[in-house]
Amino acid sequence: MSNIVVDKTKVPWWVSNVIVPLVNLSLALLVSGIFIFIAGENPIEAVKLIIFGSFGYIQGFAYTLYYTTNFIFTGLAFAVAFHCRLFNIGGEGQAYIGGLGVFLVAINLSFLPVPIVWLLATLGAILFGAAWAYIPAYLQSKRGSHVVITTIMFNFIASSLMIYLLVDVIRDTNQMAPHTVKLPEEIWLPSFEALSGVLGIKIRYSPLNLTFLLAIASLFFVWFLIWKTRWGYEMRAVGHNTQAAIYAGISPHKNIIIAMCISGGLAGLLGVNEILGVSHKIQAGFPAGYGFTGIAVALMGRNHPIGILPAAFLFGILYQGGSEVTFEMPNITRYMFVAVQGLIILFSGALENLFRPQIESFFVNRLNREVRS
Amino acid sequence: MVSPILELNNINKSFGHVHANKNINLTINKGTIHGIIGENGAGKSTLMSIVFGLYQANSGIIKVNGNEIKLRSPKDSIVNGIGMVHQHFMLVENFTVLENIILGFEGETIFGEKLQKAKEDLKKLCETYNFNIDLDSTISDLSVGFRQRVEILKSLYRGAEILILDEPTGVLTPQEVDELFKILRSLKDEGKTIVLITHKLIEIMDLTSEVSVMRQGEMVGHTKTENTNKEKLAEMMVGRSVLLRVDKPEVKRGEVIFKVNDLTVKDDLDVIRVKNVNLEIRSGEILGIAGVTGNGQTELLEALSGIRNVESGNIELFGETISHKDNYLNPRMLKEKGLAHVPEDRQRMGLVTDFKAYENLIFGYHDQEPYSKSSIFNQKEIIQYANKVMKEYDVRPSSPNLLTSNFSGGNQQKIILSRELNENPKVLLVGQPTRGVDIGAIEFIHQRLIDMRNKGAAILVASVELDEVLSLSDRIIVMFDGKIVGEKENKNVTDRELGLLMAGVTE
Numbered sequence: 061m062s063n064i065v066v067d068k069t070k071v072p073w074w075v076s077n078v079i080v081p082l083v084n085l086s087l088a089l090l091v092s093g094i095f096i097f098i099a100g101e102n103p104i105e106a107v108k109l110i111i112f113g114s115f116g117y118i119q120g121f122a123y124t125l126y127y128t129t130n131f132i133f134t135g136l137a138f139a140v141a142f143h144c145r146l147f148n149i150g151g152e153g154q155a156y157i158g159g160l161g162v163f164l165v166a167i168n169l170s171f172l173p174v175p176i177v178w179l180l181a182t183l184g185a186i187l188f189g190a191a192w193a194y195i196p197a198y199l200q201s202k203r204g205s206h207v208v209i210t211t212i213m214f215n216f217i218a219s220s221l222m223i224y225l226l227v228d229v230i231r232d233t234n235q236m237a238p239h240t241v242k243l244p245e246e247i248w249l250p251s252f253e254a255l256s257g258v259l260g261i262k263i264r265y266s267p268l269n270l271t272f273l274l275a276i277a278s279l280f281f282v283w284f285l286i287w288k289t290r291w292g293y294e295m296r297a298v299g300h301n302t303q304a305a306i307y308a309g310i311s312p313h314k315n316i317i318i319a320m321c322i323s324g325g326l327a328g329l330l331g332v333n334e335i336l337g338v339s340h341k342i343q344a345g346f347p348a349g350y351g352f353t354g355i356a357v358a359l360m361g362r363n364h365p366i367g368i369l370p371a372a373f374l375f376g377i378l379y380q381g382g383s384e385v386t387f388e389m390p391n392i393t394r395y396m397f398v399a400v401q402g403l404i405i406l407f408s409g410a411l412e413n414l415f416r417p418q419i420e421s422f423f424v425n426r427l428n429r430e431v432r433s
Numbered sequence: 434m435v436s437p438i439l440e441l442n443n444i445n446k447s448f449g450h451v452h453a454n455k456n457i458n459l460t461i462n463k464g465t466i467h468g469i470i471g472e473n474g475a476g477k478s479t480l481m482s483i484v485f486g487l488y489q490a491n492s493g494i495i496k497v498n499g500n501e502i503k504l505r506s507p508k509d510s511i512v513n514g515i516g517m518v519h520q521h522f523m524l525v526e527n528f529t530v531l532e533n534i535i536l537g538f539e540g541e542t543i544f545g546e547k548l549q550k551a552k553e554d555l556k557k558l559c560e561t562y563n564f565n566i567d568l569d570s571t572i573s574d575l576s577v578g579f580r581q582r583v584e585i586l587k588s589l590y591r592g593a594e595i596l597i598l599d600e601p602t603g604v605l606t607p608q609e610v611d612e613l614f615k616i617l618r619s620l621k622d623e624g625k626t627i628v629l630i631t632h633k634l635i636e637i638m639d640l641t642s643e644v645s646v647m648r649q650g651e652m653v654g655h656t657k658t659e660n661t662n663k664e665k666l667a668e669m670m671v672g673r674s675v676l677l678r679v680d681k682p683e684v685k686r687g688e689v690i691f692k693v694n695d696l697t698v699k700d701d702l703d704v705i706r707v708k709n710v711n712l713e714i715r716s717g718e719i720l721g722i723a724g725v726t727g728n729g730q731t732e733l734l735e736a737l738s739g740i741r742n743v744e745s746g747n748i749e750l751f752g753e754t755i756s757h758k759d760n761y762l763n764p765r766m767l768k769e770k771g772l773a774h775v776p777e778d779r780q781r782m783g784l785v786t787d788f789k790a791y792e793n794l795i796f797g798y799h800d801q802e803p804y805s806k807s808s809i810f811n812q813k814e815i816i817q818y819a820n821k822v823m824k825e826y827d828v829r830p831s832s833p834n835l836l837t838s839n840f841s842g843g844n845q846q847k848i849i850l851s852r853e854l855n856e857n858p859k860v861l862l863v864g865q866p867t868r869g870v871d872i873g874a875i876e877f878i879h880q881r882l883i884d885m886r887n888k889g890a891a892i893l894v895a896s897v898e899l900d901e902v903l904s905l906s907d908r909i910i911v912m913f914d915g916k917i918v919g920e921k922e923n924k925n926v927t928d929r930e931l932g933l934l935m936a937g938v939t940e
Binding site: 070271288289290291293294295296303304305306307308309310311365 | 448463501529738739740763764765766768774776781782783784785786787792795797800805808809810812
């Protein structure tokens with residue numbers, strides 16, 4: 061129990077939105093360091109490895125940005141729904157189904173001009189992801205079934221459905237493994253090394269591709285949608301005060317559905333990165349937890365695109381740097397980094413307000429002193 | 434022998450660049466009821482929050498019984514015998530009265546002896562002050578008036594010698610107010626000290642023995658209540674003389690533009706709250722609805738404004754049916770047809786308090802030009818408009834980018850009012866136009882409503898303040914138990930007559 065009362069109007073924006081998240085992050089990393097120490101490795105060395113792995117060489121940095129791409133999509137997906145006070149936990153399933161959309165469009169329309177295929181496949185991702193989010197949204201708005209429960213269930217349904225399709229319907233019949241055939245090479249999205257090859261720079265393989273730019277564009281799109289359009293305004297109104305929204309003639313039903321569909325569509329874009337950009341086929345379980353980590357990204361980024369970008373980048377660093385560490389340090393397993401992620405989620409999500417009052421009152425008092433003197 | 438129990442010396446408090454309390458000096462004598470009166474935003478609540486330890490003053494000294502004390506949190510205040518009853522109650526709804534009162538002061542892990550003792554102590558307290566509360570009833574079953582008593586009881590149980598009440602009557606019916614005043618008087622007789630924060634002059638005149646007036650963060654005067662009168666106090670409060678009665682020209686009635694036929698409405702729990710109501714409003718008149726809270730006014734207004742569907746009967750606007758059993762036009766369509774609505778509960782319905790002021794100033798009109806075009810906002814236009822109306826309606830502070838929750842109640846009401854009146858509606862439905870609003874703003878709001886009427890709008894005003902209904906309306910209907918029990922032209926109607934109707938006495 062904290063008795064500190066902080067006058068919120070006096071707290072500068074950078075204290076609550078920059079300093080506090082940074083303190084929480086440092087705490088998470090400090091505790092992670094203790095874990096690494098207990099595991100018998102040197103935490104300082106681990107940090108060096110993380111930084112080297114994610115920034116130290118161009119291929120590593122490209123990997124970092126590739127992970128960042130996925131986290132931007134799933135982070136934005138969660139944030140959009142959250143502005144309407146909906147906890148869309150179903151990013152994982154929506155991304156999975158979004159991938160199906162990309163693949164079906166691309167493989168069936170590959171005869172069209174390449175940019176058109178890219179465009180239509182992207183739309184396919186959005187539509188399939190949105191459709192998968194639509195069902196829980198409908199159930200929430202018409203039947204009151206809580207979207208947290210239904211979206212979690214829909215992750216399982218998506219997973220089972222995709223396994224069924226990959227085994228029995230769209231499997232590459234020349235293979236035993238549950239994945240599809242590869243898309244024709246001419247419609248693959250240009251990779252980073254191909255793009256830099258055009259400029260005469262030779263870089264080794266990385267999964268980074270043109271989708272990164274789509275992710276950056278999505279950040280702008282979401283910012284514009286939420287703060288500059290009637291749709292975002294109405295979604296926020298429903299989220300903050302449903303009664304008032306009804307009074308103003310804004311339909312909660314409609315906005316719950318719109319918010320969830322946009323959210324699902326954004327999650328679906330992960331399929332563009334993975335299928336059109338990287339593996340060029342659907343593999344079982346390709347969303348690989350990005351959907352869930354996106355929740356943490358959004359929470360850390362305070363559901364604002366300006367926050368989601370650095371948060372996604374941070375998780376990109378952890379993914380890429382973490383794999384470097386597990387490679388170099390035998391005592392550190394992959395799961396150690398799952399734990400580190402967990403700690404970050406714990407400190408920046410669940411324990412977000414642990415030190416907020418202290419930090420805020422510290423700055424408020426200090427700034428006051430400066431004003432007075 | 435009067436001795437000061439609470440003394441404040443040179444209290445200062447600012448929020449950002451807003452100086453909420455400037456060099457406040459105040460002495461409160463033991464065993465008195467001391468009124469603090471001032472407009473919304475005058476700094477009364479801030480000052481009392483400092484005394485209760487919710488805020489810390491930037492400078493100044495607080496003395497209780499002559500000893501200087503430091504108040505860092507409400508706990509310190511409770512220890513020093515200061516208790517506060519807030520405007521919005523702090524009770525756990527699904528706990529019983531007893532559980533709420535001992536909350537935080539249980540004194541034992543497994544309930545037994547101490548709980549019994551607490552219960553006996555509380556029973557004694559209830560008897561001494563005639564509280565008439567069943568300690569085992571659940572808060573959610575209690576009316577607002579009783580909940581307030583629980584809050585008072587809680588403070589007393591925790592040893593309060595000084596009891597601060599912040600706008601205690603804002604949410605009460607007239608009968609509940611009488612009951613409350615009885616309790617406060619008996620508290621005073623037992624030697625407790627009461628600080629009453631209010632903006633209602635009648636309460637000051639009725640109840641207090643001393644009164645202090647605040648204006649714009651400063652203490653502008655102290656006086657014995659017997660040496661002053663309502664007019665003098667009002668003048669001190671706003672710094673100029675006020676019209677307590679609204680001046681309005683003779684009514685010029687036009688056509689019937691709004692008509693309600695045999696309307697029945699249910700609430701969310703499927704209880705019929707409006708029963709076979711018929712009414713019509715002509716252009717150029719104000720129809721007032723008087724009635725004790727909870728007699729169907731809320732549901733009636735919600736049905737009329739397109740928020741709630743009707744059970745039977747219909748509603749007509751310009752001769753067109755806008756609502757009947759199977760269908761009703763939603764508020765946005767009604768706005769387009771010239772029907773505006775100022776809801777009675779501004780925070781629950783009229784505003785999104787987490788929005789910035791400018792976002793609330795276009796709320797419900799946000800899809801109209803020039804604010805938005807093809808669903809994309811024109812930020813420049815909106816801010817320009819916001820700046821304009823905030824000046825026009827004297828919303829303070831007039832900064833469109835401030836969060837709405839940072840405005841005082843009166844200023845929030847002005848935000849809603851400016852929004853709804855700006856479009857020059859033909860029909861205006863207003864619920865509790867001035868609940869929790871200070872005198873200066875009341876005058877302003879009333880004048881705006883009269884102006885609308887003079888321009889030919891048909892206006893419906895539902896208010897629990899009988900004075901307000903009497904001073905605004907051209908015609909008055911009284912609701913009781915969902916029915917209209919009386920209709921009077923507002924000529925030579927006495928509040929006694931209306932009071933009887935409100936109580937359901939119909940000859």
